[in-house]
Amino acid sequence: MGCALGLAWTSAQALEPVPDRLVVLTFDDAVASHYSVVRPILKRYGFGATFFITEGFSFPTNKQDYMTWEQIKELHQDGFEIGNHTRDHLGVTLRTLGQLRAQVSAINAPCAQYGIARPVSFAYPGNGITPEAMPILKELGIRFARRGGAPEHPYEWGRGCAFEPGADHPLLIPSAGDARPDWTLDDFKQAADQARAGRIAVLQFHGVPDREHPWVHTRPERFEEFMRYLHTNATEMHTTLSAHPFRIELSPGQYTFTIERGKEFFAETREIMVERGMAKLTFRLRRWINMRQLGWYCGDTHNHRDPAELPNVMLAEDVNVQLDEPFSYHAWMRGLATGRSFVTTGPMLMAKAGDRWPGATFQVTNELQDYWLDCTVRSEQPLESIELIVNGAVGRRFEPKNRKTDSGAFENEVSTRFKPEGTSWLAWRCFEQRPGDQFRFAHTGLPISIDT
Numbered sequence: 001m002g003c004a005l006g007l008a009w010t011s012a013q014a015l016e017p018v019p020d021r022l023v024v025l026t027f028d029d030a031v032a033s034h035y036s037v038v039r040p041i042l043k044r045y046g047f048g049a050t051f052f053i054t055e056g057f058s059f060p061t062n063k064q065d066y067m068t069w070e071q072i073k074e075l076h077q078d079g080f081e082i083g084n085h086t087r088d089h090l091g092v093t094l095r096t097l098g099q100l101r102a103q104v105s106a107i108n109a110p111c112a113q114y115g116i117a118r119p120v121s122f123a124y125p126g127n128g129i130t131p132e133a134m135p136i137l138k139e140l141g142i143r144f145a146r147r148g149g150a151p152e153h154p155y156e157w158g159r160g161c162a163f164e165p166g167a168d169h170p171l172l173i174p175s176a177g178d179a180r181p182d183w184t185l186d187d188f189k190q191a192a193d194q195a196r197a198g199r200i201a202v203l204q205f206h207g208v209p210d211r212e213h214p215w216v217h218t219r220p221e222r223f224e225e226f227m228r229y230l231h232t233n234a235t236e237m238h239t240t241l242s243a244h245p246f247r248i249e250l251s252p253g254q255y256t257f258t259i260e261r262g263k264e265f266f267a268e269t270r271e272i273m274v275e276r277g278m279a280k281l282t283f284r285l286r287r288w289i290n291m292r293q294l295g296w297y298c299g300d301t302h303n304h305r306d307p308a309e310l311p312n313v314m315l316a317e318d319v320n321v322q323l324d325e326p327f328s329y330h331a332w333m334r335g336l337a338t339g340r341s342f343v344t345t346g347p348m349l350m351a352k353a354g355d356r357w358p359g360a361t362f363q364v365t366n367e368l369q370d371y372w373l374d375c376t377v378r379s380e381q382p383l384e385s386i387e388l389i390v391n392g393a394v395g396r397r398f399e400p401k402n403r404k405t406d407s408g409a410f411e412n413e414v415s416t417r418f419k420p421e422g423t424s425w426l427a428w429r430c431f432e433q434r435p436g437d438q439f440r441f442a443h444t445g446l447p448i449s450i451d452t
């Protein structure tokens with residue numbers, strides 16, 4: 001089984017293909033055993049998690065069964081995520097919607113007081129959902145909201161379905177399972193093993209043990225067994241690095257290393273038996289294209305995003321700009337503004353109309369004139385299709401020939417004549433098939449316009 005993380009952490013991850021066995025651990029209701037039992041177990045396995053805090057039930061007075069804010073602060077300092085579960089464990093319904101703002105703010109306030117980052121994750125108390133809550137949560141800075149397994153599954157059994165980034169709304173993230181006192185390892189596996197094919201299993205726990213909510217209690221020995229299952233056989237770690245040496249401490253054993261660097265290099269995967277005292281591993285990545293040499297310079301398209309997410313986002317998608325002058329910030333911005341660009345998650349798409357790049361406008365003087373369109377794509381894996389978009393719809397589809405280049409990549413060249421019928425705008429896009437039903441794509445920046 002793979003790695004276990006907190007809810008917010010998966011956001012950046014979701015932009016990249018989701019690896020199998022990615023599990024999110026969540027713990028509701030600020031139960032005392034989260035600090036005394038769960039925390040040491042998670043730390044031992046190196047697992048991340050989200051703790052959803054409420055001051056409901058007997059939290060204010062019963063410190064035998066509920067954590068103190070000092071302990072919650074320690075969880076935050078350990079690197080665990082602190083999420084919001086409303087002050088009074090408010091069931092979110094149309095009738096209670098008016099209280100939601102105050103209820104969420106009343107947890108944000110002690111967080112601020114104890115130096116805990118303002119929660120961006122929320123869990124619907126009692127797993128009750130109402131879509132009308134979503135704009136309010138959004139306005140309160142909540143970016144991820146976890147629900148239970150209902151309506152797909154009845155509440156009683158704690159069954160659920162895995163989270164599918166892109167398909168599930170981030171403010172209605174389903175639980176793949178909500179642990180019950182009678183859960184065996186098989187029940188846990190049924191929930192956790194849904195983490196495959198691009199889906200993330202978000203697992204919901206309450207106290208370990210939970211004396212105050214016996215219907216969602218988990219025995220510590222059981223919990224230990226579940227975590228051992230997640231940990232056994234594999235440790236999966238993801239990291240984004242700058243160009244500096246990278247240190248990681250590993251126990252002896254068999255490991256698979258996958259190293260990727262941006263888009264212009266082949267990824268390398270190597271199986272290595274790590275032995276005691278092995279100090280250093282070196283990976284040299286092979287390039288399949290050098291866009292700079294071709295006059296293209298890439299940058300990040302996501303300036304509107306949370307800076308914390310940028311390192312992963314930049315690896316997932318970038319914008320390439322063609323420069324017919326030496327590189328400078330202003331030249332790059334000028335190229336971007338004119339649209340001499342393409343956006344890509346992998347393939348390098350270089351399109352021209354006559355001798356002009358995307359973003360060009362042609363003024364038609366002769367109604368009978370037609371235009372030569374050229375498109376060259378290089379990609380690490382074979383392309384599945386190349387499409388010419390005419391006025392927003394697929395005008396022509398080309399069967400890729402996928403000629404192998406000297407560097408081991410694939411090249412496709414398409415030339416076609418286009419005769420405009422009235423004012424037209426044209427764009428190119430292409431799709432690259434990747435293992436595991438994933439694909440990568442590229443799309444030209446501004447269209448080529450032909451004005452009649």
Ligand SMILES: [Zn+2]
Pocket residue numbers: 028029085089124125126
């Ligand atoms: Zn709860």
